[in-house]
Amino acid sequence: MAKYRDWIKKESLSKLEDWARDGLIDEQIARNIGISPSTLYEWKNRYPEISESLKRGKLIADQEIESALHRRAKGYVTVDHQYKIVDIPQEIVEVKRKQYENRWKLKHPDATLEDVKDAAILHVRTTKRVEIFQSEHEVPSDTTAAIFWLKNRKPKEWRDKHETELSGEVRTNPYAGLSTEELRKLAAEDDTT
Numbered sequence: 001m002a003k004y005r006d007w008i009k010k011e012s013l014s015k016l017e018d019w020a021r022d023g024l025i026d027e028q029i030a031r032n033i034g035i036s037p038s039t040l041y042e043w044k045n046r047y048p049e050i051s052e053s054l055k056r057g058k059l060i061a062d063q064e065i066e067s068a069l070h071r072r073a074k075g076y077v078t079v080d081h082q083y084k085i086v087d088i089p090q091e092i093v094e095v096k097r098k099q100y101e102n103r104w105k106l107k108h109p110d111a112t113l114e115d116v117k118d119a120a121i122l123h124v125r126t127t128k129r130v131e132i133f134q135s136e137h138e139v140p141s142d143t144t145a146a147i148f149w150l151k152n153r154k155p156k157e158w159r160d161k162h163e164t165e166l167s168g169e170v171r172t173n174p175y176a177g178l179s180t181e182e183l184r185k186l187a188a189e190d191d192t193t
Contacts (some may be wrong), residue, residue, distance in 0.1 A: 004138065020061065022057075027052070069148070069149060073142060079134060079135070081128045082132055100123055
């Protein structure tokens with residue numbers, strides 16, 4: 001059975017924060033610790049360092065997702081790079097190997113000539129990566145992400161259901177209880193006036 005004392009140490013609190021940042025919910029974190037969710041809930045209430053560690057991790061994760069959602073809702077531009085591996089001219093490789101041999105020999109004075117040459121061969125590259133193409137690619141805004149963002153950030157303006165409040169008094173129909181004959185009499189009186 002896990003003890004809370006083991007989980008209020010710096011490295012354990014860091015692990016809790018990491019789990020929360022990785023998106024684990026409290027039930028999963030409790031399982032990782034080896035306790036029930038109710039025990040974790042009790043620990044969070046009793047030991048503020050545990051509660052704060054979990055809050056910090058969740059806050060970081062929430063901020064990352066908010067940023068990603070915001071970026072996706074607005075759209076963005078990415079730059080694609082294409083590279084080609086090319087050989088370095090042999091003369092340049094030889095010069096670089098000689099330089100490396102000299103530096104390596106100074107650091108390893110007891111090394112044999114074969115060790116020095118092997119180290120230079122091993123550590124001096126014979127190829128290099130050269131960028132041959134670069135292109136911009138626009139990722140358009142995502143309408144669903146934008147709607148989600150707006151409905152949550154500005155619910156009064158963007159919710160689907162709008163409520164309208166009416167003010168003033170509600171008047172009842174003054175003719176509601178009259179018979180058809182009485183209504184005809186009233187209508188005839190209006191025509192004569």
